[in-house]
Amino acid sequence: MKRAGRNKARPKDAASPAPEKKPGYAPRAAATKILAAVVDRKTPLDGMLDNEHGNGAYRSLSAADQSLCRALVLTSLRHKPMLDAAITRLLERPLPSGARALAHVLTIAAAQILYLDIPDHSAVDIAVEQANADPRNRRFAGLVNAVLRRLSRRKDKTLGELETVSPIPDWFRDRLVEIYGAERAFAIGRAQLSPPSIDISVKSDPKGWAEKLGGTVLSTGTIRLDKPSGAVTAMDGFDDGEWWVQDAAAAIPARLFGDLSGKRVIDLCAAPGGKTAQLVCQGAEVTALERSKSRLKRLEQNLARLKLSAETICADMMEFDPESLFDAALLDAPCSSTGTVRRHPDVLWTKDFSDIEKLAEVQYAMLERALAMVRPGGLVIFSNCSLDPLEGEANVARLLAERPYAALAAFTPEAVRPLAHLLDGKGAMRTTPADSLDGATGLDGFYAAAIRRL
Numbered sequence: 334m335k336r337a338g339r340n341k342a343r344p345k346d347a348a349s350p351a352p353e354k355k356p357g358y359a360p361r362a363a364a365t366k367i368l369a370a371v372v373d374r375k376t377p378l379d380g381m382l383d384n385e386h387g388n389g390a391y392r393s394l395s396a397a398d399q400s401l402c403r404a405l406v407l408t409s410l411r412h413k414p415m416l417d418a419a420i421t422r423l424l425e426r427p428l429p430s431g432a433r434a435l436a437h438v439l440t441i442a443a444a445q446i447l448y449l450d451i452p453d454h455s456a457v458d459i460a461v462e463q464a465n466a467d468p469r470n471r472r473f474a475g476l477v478n479a480v481l482r483r484l485s486r487r488k489d490k491t492l493g494e495l496e497t498v499s500p501i502p503d504w505f506r507d508r509l510v511e512i513y514g515a516e517r518a519f520a521i522g523r524a525q526l527s528p529p530s531i532d533i534s535v536k537s538d539p540k541g542w543a544e545k546l547g548g549t550v551l552s553t554g555t556i557r558l559d560k561p562s563g564a565v566t567a568m569d570g571f572d573d574g575e576w577w578v579q580d581a582a583a584a585i586p587a588r589l590f591g592d593l594s595g596k597r598v599i600d601l602c603a604a605p606g607g608k609t610a611q612l613v614c615q616g617a618e619v620t621a622l623e624r625s626k627s628r629l630k631r632l633e634q635n636l637a638r639l640k641l642s643a644e645t646i647c648a649d650m651m652e653f654d655p656e657s658l659f660d661a662a663l664l665d666a667p668c669s670s671t672g673t674v675r676r677h678p679d680v681l682w683t684k685d686f687s688d689i690e691k692l693a694e695v696q697y698a699m700l701e702r703a704l705a706m707v708r709p710g711g712l713v714i715f716s717n718c719s720l721d722p723l724e725g726e727a728n729v730a731r732l733l734a735e736r737p738y739a740a741l742a743a744f745t746p747e748a749v750r751p752l753a754h755l756l757d758g759k760g761a762m763r764t765t766p767a768d769s770l771d772g773a774t775g776l777d778g779f780y781a782a783a784i785r786r787l
Contacts (some may be wrong), residue, residue: 352721358463361460361463362463367402367406368405376683378683411526412501415498415500419443421575446481453481460566463477499519500522505671505757513765521767524765524766525675525766527774534556542570549771551581554588558574574640580673586781589749593617596661597613605635611634622646622653632645653706663716664716665717666715670719671764672764675766697767708786712783740784742785754769763783764778
């Protein structure tokens with residue numbers, strides 16, 4: 334295909350509305366800005382999509398346009414290397430290195446054409462308008478039009494070609510290949526393309542709530558909703574505090590303790606409170622520790638809705654000195670979150686391997702501190718949602734080698750019975766997005782190990 338190159342700026346039609354007034358322009362323009370912030374400036378997505386303090390262009394949108402904007406950004410991030418490949422194949426030569434804004438316009442438009450139920454002509458038209466509205470990109474408006482129209486014409490062929498393209502950035506793909514091998518790494522990468530499921534944990538009667546809400550009870554007790562519709566907060570039982578949203582894999586670490594009746598347990602890094610609620614429901618007398626005041630407030634609100642009671646303390650666990658030692662501790666440590674990219678596809682674009690290395694060191698210090706908070710004979714469950722063994726297996730191996738008072742402990746038999754295929758044979762559990770539980774796919778990536786203080 335010949336590159337359209339330097340077409341002249343299109344004359345303004347006095348009767349035509351300004352681009353920003355055109356229906357559909359604003360959410361696409363906002364999505365393009367947000368995508369650029371994630372990819373080029375490593376800005377986390379959640380903050381930009383916050384209705385109170387988020388990106389100004391996003392906050393100015395109507396609720397319907399905000400929904401479209403979110404869909405555009407999430408789809409573009411999940412498929413970005415595939416979208417890049419599709420666009421590159423239609424260019425006679427690469428875009429100029431300084432044309433980052435133009436690249437993001439093309440990415441957002443290509444995501445609509447290939448992966449979203451949006452008329453192709455609308456995606457093309459708005460993308461051309463975006464190019465014309467930016468003095469830096471105006472000369473490329475013809476190129477945008479030609480590339481996207483050709484992409485629309487060969488959509489099915491392109492989708493077939495992209496089946497073999499990894500949807501994750503090179504740095505992470507290479508790391509997964511090193512850890513899991515090429516085949517499994519590819520499967521993990523492709524698994525993150527699936528929209529996240531909605532899983533819930535219930536205080537009691539999983540079977541009854543599954544029937545009421547239209548879900549399936551997994552062998553771990555989690556309910557996976559089959560076809561959820563509408564707002565989660567409007568569903569039966571939410572206001573009454575009968576259940577809370579929690580990924581099936583994220584619900585496993587707390588369950589590994591088994592029955593905690595009469596035990597004093599500290600939940601470290603406790604917000605938003607799903608694991609705290611589990612520990613209370615398992616019979617524990619729980620102390621929930623969280624260093625962020627705002628996150629602790631959210632935890633307290635969640636516990637209040639669930640009508641569950643726990644002692645809550647705002648403190649940094651590295652500085653917290655309990656009056657007496659606990660029987661057990663749950664450390665769901667802050668990590669790179671690479672196991673949660675179905676929900677947070679920006680993670681792979683805002684972090685890199687150096688972040689994993691730094692976070693692994695922080696986690697090791699936290700693991701040591703957690704072990705110091707339990708009595709001799711006490712148990713620590715250490716978990717996180719990273720797919721990298723530097724943040725899991727390597728930390729546990731280092732602790733066992735450097736601290737003679739630490740020993741790997743067996744999980745409670747009844748807790749691990751449905752998880753046999755997820756155990757690593759060394760006393761720990763690992764899930765990846767390519768794994769399934771009772772046939773249910775799309776788990777978050779999680780690691781968990783039990784450590785006994787001798």
